[in-house]
Amino acid sequence: MTEPLLQVVNLCQHFPAKAGRTVYAVNDISFTIKRGSTVGLVGESGSGKTTAGRSLLRLVEPTSGQIHFDGVDLLALSRKEMNRWRQKMQIIFQDPYSSLNPRMKVSDIIGEALDTCGYPKGEKRAARIEELLMRVGLQPEHATRYPHEFSGGQRQRIGIARAIAVEPDFIVADEPVSALDVSVQAQILNLLSELQQSLGLTLLFIAHDLSVVEYLCDEVIVMYLGRIMEQGPCHEVYRHPRHPYTQALLSAAPVPDPTHKKPRIVLKGDIPSPIDPPSGCVFRTRCQYATEACARELPSAHTLDNGHVVHCLHHALIPSSPR
Template sequence: MSKPLLEVKGLKKYFDVTGGIFSRKIGEVKAVDDVSFEVYEGEVLGIVGESGCGKSTTGKTLLRLIEPTDGQVFFNGEDITNLDEDGMRKKRRDMQIIFQDPYASLNPRHKVEKILSEPLIVHGIGTKEERKEKVKKILEVVGLSGEHASRYPHQFSGGQRQRIGIARALIVNPKLIVCDEPVSALDVSIQSQILNLMEDLQEEFGLTYLFIAHDLSVVKHISDRIGVMYLGRMVELTGNEALYDNPLHPYTKSLLSAIPDPDPDMKKERIILEGDVPSPSNPPSGCAFHTRCPDVMDMCKAVRPEFQEVHDKHFVACHLYDTDVPR
């Protein structure tokens, strides 16, 4: 494989928990806790996990919409972690995001033309007339009409708004788009339309996606490789088919067992996890999953497993695959 377009090394994001009369720091929420992965040019890397596992925070932190606590992010070989505000603004022309909620991510007071022209103005692209033309063209690319530029967001359905959100990310011709659960707020019938649109756009514009979702069947449809997160940590990362055909981590196995099968006669054994997801402000010692794991061993409670390659390009953080562990 060529060198990665995006490289994330040891990324951490901790949020302070305050309390008492003087709002002193009494703890911290480890939303993202030492996450590393790479995204190659032209691929789709899916990131999945339960709500609250830190996947959206990972996406926003690597774009520095939220400042990281620790770790490094390399984009095209350049460390963007310490860039100043001006340097980061220039870099964002190549790194865009599609937000989860199409209702909250568009300014209700602005017409679509102003919403889509804003990124062009920020990056000094084109004259007023050229920008107007570009807005009309990009609306047509995402399946809307150029005439929609004169409308306000409230005049559109959820699916149409998400198309506008996609157009806003595309209009500056980025290399990487972080898709933060772009279809989870939409009806199932609309989800497939938006996913198909995103696949077509990726091919047409040579885009690279980091696709965040909690629905494994959605991620299977669009991703080349998939990373599974649990409580702020990456627990498994491999190719699309390898993950579905041969999941290694007990958490991944339980997630896959929950996907409904369209064949009503197909009987599938469901792996039900015991207990609740622990709090990221007080994660368990050792392996964060040990409190719910059906295969838990004594060392899981004390030693945090390393994220290691156990098969060809198949990474997992689990003591079951440690070669030096006595059975």
């Protein structure tokens, strides 16, 4: 059996807050990502998706846990050693406007990434930058322009070119299409899919749009308030969701057929504060199946068929709701 490219074990990310309190942004999550696959990380705002993605790259230092990348424990590396590994791990940011330096030309933005791996300057670098721009659907003459001269979709293409410039093995795509028009979203998704296939990339695709994840990803991880609720192959989780939270998310996802009616599961209340999460199962305050046991016990992972995993005390009693 092939070793996973990324293995995350009991990862926690806590931040200090006022009055000595703590923000529990990510709490004890574990998962693996196979080499060459695309894994979707989904959940509503405040679920800890982006924090988890940034923690994997040590853009924020994790509080505890283990992150093994290609057999190496990243958290055991010094900052200098970690810098050498960053060539293999890159990120595409959500906002294509704020993620590019407005004072730098495109050639300098991409060139800055090439500097990190000691890429030589001169004609060879210029040719590499032109190659990258064309790879993401832009033109060589765009290298001399500034970010404000591009549309949102074009800026995101520049961000993608910067991410693949150092030939990484793994990319965290942090909601890369959420700030774009719907027509442009499809173009960027197709570009990511093509790059993933042609370059052999492994992707962690963070999103809140379930239809996008189903289209692009092989596996999906559903997060809520810093914890994993359900995970497994996309086709299995989407067809037979076993966690009440996943079922509610899928029931809210729009379908292209206006004549198709499906039952809607409406969650009551708002997502609790990560400063004071509920005891036991963090979803219990909004769950229609919650019992007193849910307040006392933290649900463990239950493995179902085909690598489908659900974190719920009452998963056996909850009917699978096919779409």
